[in-house]
Amino acid sequence: MSRSAERSRWIERYPVYEDRPWFGVSAMLLIAALALVVREAVDPLMPPGFPYVTFFPAVIVTSFLFGARLGAVSAVVCGFLAWYFFLTPRYSLDLNLGSSIALGFYLFVVGTDLVLVRWMQSGNRRLAAEREANRVMAETRELLFRELQHRVSNNLQVAAALLTVQTRQLADEDAKAALREASRRLELIGRISRQLYDPNGTAHRLVPFLDELCRGVIEASGRHDIGLTVTGDPSVGIEPDAAIPTALIVAEAVANAIEHGFAGDRPGRIDVRVLRDTATGELVVSVEDDGHGLPDGFDGDQATSLGLRIATMLARSRGGRFDLAKAERTRATLTLPGA
Known part of the structure; x- marks a missing residue:
């Protein structure tokens, strides 16, 4: 399998743990907390106007790993964290014109990210389902081809055997020789048919x-x-x-x-x-x-x-x-x- 095919199969595994929502929620909260810690650590080095720099990746990673629903929850959690800790006035949920514009920009970006991730994962699901259906169809085709090839070969062998039986009931030597030749050729065609078995027609x-x-x-x-x-x-x-x-x-x-x-x-x-x-x-x-x-x-x-x-x-x-x-x-x- 090529590297691109392996990468495609790897991407198709996501989102994961959809049957274990509590694991996904715990991981989402951990990723949001990590984004907060990293943003707080780099805050002295950051120029003003970048409150969401670590929260955007947190939302995208959560959406990619655990699905768009948990991604939306992560967007809300990260949005409140950025609003409270990094939008002015800091450590409050007061709104002013600047913070309103920043929140609007944040919602637009994460909304776009969530829609794109959702479309990608839906496409991956359809691709995986189609690949599985094609695999089943290929196996069925090969099975039917094998059975048809087997039956054709067997029928040729039966026809050859019938000719051989008929030969024994003839007195004319020329007729016997003709039937023997016909029987031999039918057996040969049956042998060739088995030898040529290949459902792909290569x-x-x-x-x-x-x-x-x-x-x-x-x-x-x-x-x-x-x-x-x-x-x-x-x-x-x-x-x-x-x-x-x-x-x-x-x-x-x-x-x-x-x-x-x-x-x-x-x-x-x-x-x-x-x-x-x-x-x-x-x-x-x-x-x-x-x-x-x-x-x-x-x-x-x-x-x-x-x-x-x-x-x-x-x-x-x-x-x-x-x-x-x-x-x-x-x-x-x-x-x-x-x-």
């Missing part, structure tokens, strides 16, 4: 996000002989609305590498790199593997794989592109436009 750091995602995909495949590294600029972030399609594309590339590049229980490595092109501002995510490689004559634009078509479609929906090519290693590259 951007996610992409490297740790993809690291956790890719490890989950490898773990779900049941393969323990495939290594993974996810590297890149740790400061690169991605907004929540772009995170799910990006995650689906990267997960599809990793799953494709596992299924085809490391078929036949071939071990190997998958390297994911995240970078921001300084010239164009584009976000580039590459997925490389040292598996079997793509078949000769492979053309990504003519590929019939459902996974590749989905990845291409999702990339285009974000204004980007998805490419799958073979060099020394098989590389899938997702390129998204800069923010």
Whole structure:
């Protein structure tokens, strides 16, 4: 919390001891007496015409600490003390033109002070009440968001489980494969949804996000002989609305590498790199593997794989592109436009 915020919270605590009026009255009388003692002590050093010099602060301090009501009582007490001890004729309550003008000036000043302190404390009370209401609303929003996120993820998991059950009742192998792929993708979306939980909608750091995602995909495949590294600029972030399609594309590339590049229980490595092109501002995510490689004559634009078509479609929906090519290693590259 900043210093200004701490100061604001400190001011909001006043007035104090409103539930203990006798403490406030005692403190008010003590402050008035102290003002009288100090004024009497400095009287030989003061020029004529300053009877209220120590009583104004006493009224303001009392109002600030204990509220405008006790401040008004303090104004009356201090006014009588100054009138009796320091207005001419001294040690009497007689009025003349000079003392009347002085008392009028005193009443105007302390009245203004009391009104200002009262307005400040009323504003502080409203501010504190609004802050508390906002805090409760924020907690409620987070609770509802968490519950909604939990229910959405659970519903996706249930739908995936139903597809798995349906797969067992089919005889057609192509239909089984299609349902298995649909079930896998639903489970993946549910996992991503949980991972993306953030009621504030802030951007996610992409490297740790993809690291956790890719490890989950490898773990779900049941393969323990495939290594993974996810590297890149740790400061690169991605907004929540772009995170799910990006995650689906990267997960599809990793799953494709596992299924085809490391078929036949071939071990190997998958390297994911995240970078921001300084010239164009584009976000580039590459997925490389040292598996079997793509078949000769492979053309990504003519590929019939459902996974590749989905990845291409999702990339285009974000204004980007998805490419799958073979060099020394098989590389899938997702390129998204800069923010």
